[in-house]
Amino acid sequence: MNETLPTAPSADSSPASGRIAFLGCGSMNEAILAGLLAAGTPAANMTATVRRTERAGELRGRYPGLTVLAENEDPEANSKAVAGASVAVLGVKPAGITALCRSIAPALEAQTVVVSVAAAVTIAAMEAALPAGQPLVRTMPNTPLQVGRGAVGLSGGSHVSEVQLKEASAVFAGAGTVVMVPEEQLDAVGAVSGSGPAYAFYLAEAMAAAGVELGLEPAVAMTLARETVAGAGLMLAVEGADPAALRKAVTSPNGTTERAIAAFDAAGLPAIIAAGARAAKERAAELSRELG
Ligand SMILES: NC(=O)C1=CN([C@@H]2O[C@H](COP(=O)(O)OP(=O)(O)OC[C@H]3O[C@@H](n4cnc5c(N)ncnc54)[C@H](OP(=O)(O)O)[C@@H]3O)[C@@H](O)[C@H]2O)C=CC1
Numbered sequence: 619m620n621e622t623l624p625t626a627p628s629a630d631s632s633p634a635s636g637r638i639a640f641l642g643c644g645s646m647n648e649a650i651l652a653g654l655l656a657a658g659t660p661a662a663n664m665t666a667t668v669r670r671t672e673r674a675g676e677l678r679g680r681y682p683g684l685t686v687l688a689e690n691e692d693p694e695a696n697s698k699a700v701a702g703a704s705v706a707v708l709g710v711k712p713a714g715i716t717a718l719c720r721s722i723a724p725a726l727e728a729q730t731v732v733v734s735v736a737a738a739v740t741i742a743a744m745e746a747a748l749p750a751g752q753p754l755v756r757t758m759p760n761t762p763l764q765v766g767r768g769a770v771g772l773s774g775g776s777h778v779s780e781v782q783l784k785e786a787s788a789v790f791a792g793a794g795t796v797v798m799v800p801e802e803q804l805d806a807v808g809a810v811s812g813s814g815p816a817y818a819f820y821l822a823e824a825m826a827a828a829g830v831e832l833g834l835e836p837a838v839a840m841t842l843a844r845e846t847v848a849g850a851g852l853m854l855a856v857e858g859a860d861p862a863a864l865r866k867a868v869t870s871p872n873g874t875t876e877r878a879i880a881a882f883d884a885a886g887l888p889a890i891i892a893a894g895a896r897a898a899k900e901r902a903a904e905l906s907r908e909l910g
Pocket residue numbers: 641642643644645646647667668669670671673674689696709710711712714718735736737758759760761812813
């Protein structure tokens with residue numbers, strides 16, 4: 619946990635310092651914010667913005683001490699949130715990212731590091747919408763940051779220093795593993811770890827459905843599937859864990875698991891997973907083209 623691979627800027631796992639603005643605090647930015655809070659960053663060091671009062675109320679209730687600004691109450695919410703921030707994390711949908719960059723540009727301070735978590739929006743597109751020379755970092759995080767087990771790919775923009783990369787990395791490093799990759803690989807990161815939690819949840823859903831088909835009560839099947847995927851995840855979370863070795867330990871020669879894995883192989887499950895990941899990566903490329 620909290621490991622940062624050697625290729626990434628060596629942010630340690632101490633809480634991020636300086637004020638952090640989360641612009642667009644939905645599923646992803648809330649997961650990052652919750653991970654930071656759990657790692658010890660005070661709520662008072664963070665500001666979140668959203669579009670709607672209702673969502674703002676939810677966040678205010680869940681995170682006492684967090685400043686939450688809603689754009690429908692204050693059209694300057696995003697500009698106010700970035701003023702004086704050391705890092706601004708852009709967490710709106712991809713289609714809204716460059717407009718958000720343009721809208722905050724006049725309020726951004728030159729040293730504020732802009733961090734995007736959006737799929738498909740390129741560094742070039744964001745830099746064109748930000749003030750010249752603004753430090754920018756593009757990332758592909760995932761929601762398990764919320765429970766301290768995130769996996770994050772990170773690429774620096776044209777004007778970002780080592781220290782600023784480290785500052786951006788620190789937003790995630792307290793709640794997950796950060797790897798530095800060339801920007802061209804971020805779509806692949808998204809296909810493996812960005813979307814990956816959904817693949818694991820999908821597996822749990824399919825296992826529960828299989829249990830019902832085999833005669834279990836739906837609630838019982840769901841409990842068994844959920845706890846099994848969660849428990850297996852915890853075993854994988856041990857440092858140095860090898861999924862193939864863990865699988866082997868469950869698979870008795872000529873036993874039931876061996877028969878199940880043979881059925882998965884015969885149905886082409888590895889190729890099916892590869893096709894899903896490829897589709898995710900292709901969608902990211904398509905989105906990049908759509909968004910210019
Ligand atoms: N979800 C995930 O697992 C991952 C998501 N991402 C990326 O994260 C980004 C956000 O995705 P996700 O969190 O799922 O989406 P959500 O829809 O959950 O969150 C988007 C948030 O942005 C807010 N918002 C929209 N426009 C504005 C604005 N102009 N000013 C302030 N707030 C605004 C919305 O407010 P309101 O709620 O009030 O409408 C909402 O809270 C995307 O770019 C996605 O590619 C990356 C990796 C994983």
